[in-house]
Amino acid sequence: MIDETKKYPEGHFIGIWMAIGIAIFSGFGVPLFIITENPGLIGIGPALGVTFGLSIGQAIENKYKKEGKIRALTESEKKNKKNAITIGIITLCLGIIFFAIILFINI
Numbered sequence: 001m002i003d004e005t006k007k008y009p010e011g012h013f014i015g016i017w018m019a020i021g022i023a024i025f026s027g028f029g030v031p032l033f034i035i036t037e038n039p040g041l042i043g044i045g046p047a048l049g050v051t052f053g054l055s056i057g058q059a060i061e062n063k064y065k066k067e068g069k070i071r072a073l074t075e076s077e078k079k080n081k082k083n084a085i086t087i088g089i090i091t092l093c094l095g096i097i098f099f100a101i102i103l104f105i106n107i
Contacts, residue, residue, distance in 0.1 A: 019053065
């Protein structure tokens with residue numbers, strides 16, 4: 001049963017639907033790459049997934065906000081979000097450095 005009195009944190013539905021969109025659309029780039037032999041098209045699937053997930057999630061978020069079912073983030077949730085963003089940026093930077101090292105080794 002759905003709890004009618006439950007309130008969701010800001011961004012809850014956006015995050016869920018972006019993940020669903022990425023999972024659904026990620027496989028679309030590989031067949032396009034195979035058909036066109038253009039490796040740049042591999043990334044089109046996740047990009048479409050983010051786009052569709054963001055639009056659907058935002059629509060649901062707006063609907064629930066009008067109904068009063070969206071609450072502001074608590075301090076611990078804000079801290080966790082900040083830590084997750086920091087870890088993501090560090091991981092991205094390490095991945096770029098690793099990619100650059102591998103690229104320059106092979107040259």
